[in-house]
Amino acid sequence: MRTLFALSAVLFAALLNATNSPDCSSGCYQTYNNYSGTLQLHFNPNDAGANKTYCITGTFNGSIEVRNAKVRICGNATVSSWTFDQNSSLEIASGAVVVVNNSGGINSSCDFVKNWGDLTFNNGFSPNADLYNYSSITVNGGDLNMNSQAKYQNFGDVQVTNGSYNHNSTGGLNSGSLYASKDIKLNGGSEMTNECSMVSGKEFHINIAFNNKEYAKSGEKLYINGGSSLKLDNQAMMTAAELILNGTVKGIGSSNTLEVTGPTLANGGSSFTGPVEACLGGAISGTLSFSNGAGQSCANTIPTSSCNPVGFAPASPAPSNCDVTKSNGGGFSTSIVSVVDNCDNTFTIKLKLEHSGCGGPSCKELSHLSIEALPGTYSAASWNTTSGTATYGSLDNGPNLGASTPFQGFKFDNTSKIGGGKAGIVEITYTLTSLQDQKISAKAGTNAQIASFTVADFQSVMNCANTVCAQAPDGDNDGCEDAVDQYPNDPTRCYDVSYPGTGVATLAFEDLWPAAGDYDFNDLVLDYLFTAELNGSNEVNALDGTFVIRAFGAGFHNGFGFQFSNPAFDGSNMQVSGSEISSALVSLGANGLEIGQSKATVIVYTDAYAQMRHPGVGIGVNTEISAPYVQPDTIKIRIVFTSNKPSMTDLDLPNFNPFLIAKEDRGREIHLPGYAPTDLANLSYFGLGDDDSNVGAGRTYVTETNMPWALHLPVRFDYPTEKTDIVTAHLKFAAWVMSGGVSFADWYLDMPGYRDDSKLY
Amino acid sequence: MNENYRNMPRLILALCTAAFVLHSCAPEKEALTAQAASVKDSKELYAPAAFDWKTTKDCTLEVRGPKGMIEVNAPDGSLLAKAMNQGGSLELQFAVPNHIQDLSIAYAGVRSSVKATSRIKLDR
Numbered sequence: 079m080r081t082l083f084a085l086s087a088v089l090f091a092a093l094l095n096a097t098n099s100p101d102c103s104s105g106c107y108q109t110y111n112n113y114s115g116t117l118q119l120h121f122n123p124n125d126a127g128a129n130k131t132y133c134i135t136g137t138f139n140g141s142i143e144v145r146n147a148k149v150r151i152c153g154n155a156t157v158s159s160w161t162f163d164q165n166s167s168l169e170i171a172s173g174a175v176v177v178v179n180n181s182g183g184i185n186s187s188c189d190f191v192k193n194w195g196d197l198t199f200n201n202g203f204s205p206n207a208d209l210y211n212y213s214s215i216t217v218n219g220g221d222l223n224m225n226s227q228a229k230y231q232n233f234g235d236v237q238v239t240n241g242s243y244n245h246n247s248t249g250g251l252n253s254g255s256l257y258a259s260k261d262i263k264l265n266g267g268s269e270m271t272n273e274c275s276m277v278s279g280k281e282f283h284i285n286i287a288f289n290n291k292e293y294a295k296s297g298e299k300l301y302i303n304g305g306s307s308l309k310l311d312n313q314a315m316m317t318a319a320e321l322i323l324n325g326t327v328k329g330i331g332s333s334n335t336l337e338v339t340g341p342t343l344a345n346g347g348s349s350f351t352g353p354v355e356a357c358l359g360g361a362i363s364g365t366l367s368f369s370n371g372a373g374q375s376c377a378n379t380i381p382t383s384s385c386n387p388v389g390f391a392p393a394s395p396a397p398s399n400c401d402v403t404k405s406n407g408g409g410f411s412t413s414i415v416s417v418v419d420n421c422d423n424t425f426t427i428k429l430k431l432e433h434s435g436c437g438g439p440s441c442k443e444l445s446h447l448s449i450e451a452l453p454g455t456y457s458a459a460s461w462n463t464t465s466g467t468a469t470y471g472s473l474d475n476g477p478n479l480g481a482s483t484p485f486q487g488f489k490f491d492n493t494s495k496i497g498g499g500k501a502g503i504v505e506i507t508y509t510l511t512s513l514q515d516q517k518i519s520a521k522a523g524t525n526a527q528i529a530s531f532t533v534a535d536f537q538s539v540m541n542c543a544n545t546v547c548a549q550a551p552d553g554d555n556d557g558c559e560d561a562v563d564q565y566p567n568d569p570t571r572c573y574d575v576s577y578p579g580t581g582v583a584t585l586a587f588e589d590l591w592p593a594a595g596d597y598d599f600n601d602l603v604l605d606y607l608f609t610a611e612l613n614g615s616n617e618v619n620a621l622d623g624t625f626v627i628r629a630f631g632a633g634f635h636n637g638f639g640f641q642f643s644n645p646a647f648d649g650s651n652m653q654v655s656g657s658e659i660s661s662a663l664v665s666l667g668a669n670g671l672e673i674g675q676s677k678a679t680v681i682v683y684t685d686a687y688a689q690m691r692h693p694g695v696g697i698g699v700n701t702e703i704s705a706p707y708v709q710p711d712t713i714k715i716r717i718v719f720t721s722n723k724p725s726m727t728d729l730d731l732p733n734f735n736p737f738l739i740a741k742e743d744r745g746r747e748i749h750l751p752g753y754a755p756t757d758l759a760n761l762s763y764f765g766l767g768d769d770d771s772n773v774g775a776g777r778t779y780v781t782e783t784n785m786p787w788a789l790h791l792p793v794r795f796d797y798p799t800e801k802t803d804i805v806t807a808h809l810k811f812a813a814w815v816m817s818g819g820v821s822f823a824d825w826y827l828d829m830p831g832y833r834d835d836s837k838l839y
Numbered sequence: 840m841n842e843n844y845r846n847m848p849r850l851i852l853a854l855c856t857a858a859f860v861l862h863s864c865a866p867e868k869e870a871l872t873a874q875a876a877s878v879k880d881s882k883e884l885y886a887p888a889a890f891d892w893k894t895t896k897d898c899t900l901e902v903r904g905p906k907g908m909i910e911v912n913a914p915d916g917s918l919l920a921k922a923m924n925q926g927g928s929l930e931l932q933f934a935v936p937n938h939i940q941d942l943s944i945a946y947a948g949v950r951s952s953v954k955a956t957s958r959i960k961l962d963r
Contacts (some may be wrong), residue, residue: 455950510949533949546905558923562908572923573908578895579919580936597881615924616929726922732895732934751892784886791892792936804880813875818887821871824938826894 099194102152106133113504114139121146162188170195186227217252274385290314310334310354314640315380329354335376335390339459340549361421363551400542404529408726409436410520410530417540422561428507435501442522443498450517451479451487459488459508466502467495496520521714558614572614577731582607587738588787589632591748592769600701603629617723623715630686631701637684637739641677651722656715657681660688673756701800727755751779751786791826796838896932900959903928909946913939
């Protein structure tokens with residue numbers, strides 16, 4: 079097809095040849111026929127031979143050096159090199175065949191190069207003077223660079239067969255065909271109007287206001303960069319395999335189309351405006367903005383021409399039986415016409431409201447049209463009258479639509495000229511972040527006239543028309559679509575997730591075990607938050623634990639650690655860092671885990687007193703109102719999984735096994751009730767004092783009355799002051815305990831009647 | 840004081856609590872609240888033997904459907920769980936604080952409201 083097109087352009091150029099090409103039969107001051115060697119035509123401006131035309135006929139083989147003269151080639155020339163400067167110029171006449179092996183030397187002081195012949199470069203070509211092409215230029219060995227001093231005026235065929243076309247020229251007019259096997263780059267500060275055809279084999283970069291009046295194509299990605307624009311002028315089209323849109327697509331005249339067969343990435347600041355349709359066949363990321371008649375469709379008909387070899391025909395409409403139609407009453411019906419999954423967690427919905435044309439009291443004129451949608455989930459609502467003369471006054475974006483509309487959403491208000499004897503069809507298009515049940519109220523008179531659709535109705539239309547998300551962009555190819563990838567350029571990472579998701583959780587300990595304490599649960603108050611970093615296969619690369627010692631109402635020097643409950647975790651695939659070890663109480667291995675444990679065990683710190691300074695007053699830190707407040711200490715533990723990366727289920731963070739190491743005695747571990755001691759716990763403590771554990775039966779760390787030494791709160795816990803029993807501070811705690819967790823399961827919240835604030839720190 | 844007498848309040852409370860738990864269809868909450876309100880010392884508390892002291896409940900979400908990210912949110916919007924379904928089925932386990940009863944799950948472009956039960960199924 080490209081060959082046919084090129085042929086057409088050459089034929090067009092041939093027409094120009096007949097009228098414009100010079101020849102060597104006249105106007106030649108001197109003629110060189112069958113010349114070999116170096117042709118040096120260097121003149122000073124006042125020399126007798128200056129500013130004259132020197133013609134080359136027959137066969138030329140050699141180099142050309144020109145100053146203050148014009149060279150006209152009419153024969154077959156093989157040019158090893160050339161230099162044109164100081165008021166020089168070059169004309170290649172119709173019928174001439176010129177091959178240039180070293181094309182450097184078209185300097186800025188050269189006036190112009192005009193080609194009516196067949197001009198071939200065996201390397202790249204970077205003229206600094208104006209280039210006028212009326213026939214054929216082929217660049218075989220590199221790029222064609224139109225520098226800023228040079229005008230590019232092409233009325234013929236320019237082919238860059240093994241390189242890119244880089245346009246820096248302030249005068250750019252392509253009235254013929256331009257093809258680059260690699261990229262076409264319209265660089266900043268340049269100008270370009272395309273009146274015929276510009277095709278890149280690979281990328282097409284627009285950094286200017288590119289005015290395309292006919293046909294342009296990018297074989298791969300089309301970049302419309304920030305601040306730049308693609309203007310499509312009156313039945314113009316551009317097509318690309320992919321679109322990266324940061325700028326504007328403007329339509330002028332009518333029936334312009336930008337066709338993208340693959341994915342589209344729309345970034346902030348991008349928009350479509352004016353009479354242009356975006357025919358986007360692939361996944362769409364980001365938000366597209368349409369205004370002044372622009373829209374997303376594939377409905378234009380653009381005929382083929384000598385410049386546009388493909389033309390554009392409307393896409394086949396979705397099967398008509400995809401529509402789901404429901405009656406509103408009063409002659410109105412609503413149909414779901416299309417539901418397109420944009421692959422970026424948004425859906426574009428098109429509804430059709432149709433009126434039969436009936437009249438009379440039961441068929442009143444539409445006063446407003448309301449569409450139900452959850453607040454925050456809808457945007458970009460638009461109205462398009464496709465049959466009849468229906469109009470609306472204003473769009474109310476809600477979400478509250480007034481007493482007469484029994485749902486939230488958006489509303490086209492002050493409608494007229496549909497219903498009440500006036501037939502018509504209106505299409506409503508809008509975007510949702512999620513499909514949802516929706517009611518459509520076509521209110522006429524006092525009748526709400528509601529048609530109700532379910533999520534299944536919308537999915538049915540989407541599946542029927544096959545407008546589901548086929549393949550969303552995934553730049554780093556990690557199986558995690560860009561739209562949801564928190565690390566879109568890192569194939570090893572996809573997303574983060576934290577536990578607990580509600581912020582932080584708190585662990586609260588009593589430290590006298592096996593003796594019962596005073597139940598103020600502030601001997602250690604420690605907040606924690608885990609954040610896991612996962613790949614697209616839901617494998618955890620790393621786990622960051624943040625532990626904040628808020629208080630310890632303890633005289634003992636206690637430590638803290640935790641163990642993963644999963645017995646498969648022996649630590650062989652883990653590397654732990656960040657432990658605060660201030661004594662010889664524990665021994666850590668090279669992987670940062672505690673030695674001597676069959677399950678992976680992390681020691682966070684060994685002595686709270688080494689972490690937080692005692693204020694010099696009271697028992698411990700931050701449990702007595704009268705004592706100075708000490709800034710909490712934060713310890714960050716990082717666990718990297720070096721192999722056999724676990725899932726979140728494997729990690730089982732909700733059941734991790736934290737423990738306090740009491741009184742600088744490694745064996746004196748205090749765990750949550752029902753949790754197992756570690757391998758390094760001294761089991762001889764069990765059963766002493768108030769402890770009523772039966773380790774073999776799984777009964778651990780509870781008293782005879784099943785009271786614990788530690789609590790685990792799913793929120794940031796407001797703990798009692800020193801020696802304040804928790805039951806007198808958290809007033810529903812006792813009811814929760816006595817009911818076995820049935821009543822007041824939310825006892826730890828700040829709810830009316832739930833706490834005595836005077837007893838909380 | 841005789842050891843048996845000293846333990847008498849605890850025994851009475853334990854018996855009352857056990858009776859309450861065994862007959863939980865009584866006007867429970869009020870009665871329990873009144874009973875619990877009289878407790879001023881945790882040493883007088885008696886927790887049922889089966890009480891696990893957990894402040895969260897374990898949930899398992901079974902998802903079946905197309906490729907896409909699954910997000911489980913609390914009513915306040917906080918993210919409780921998240922996973923990437925590569926298409927097909929996926930089982931996601933997470934914990935829900937006891938005070939949260941309702942969940943919102945976003946998957947495959949649809950946001951659904953569900954109760955925070957131990958097992959949730961979602962087909963798309």
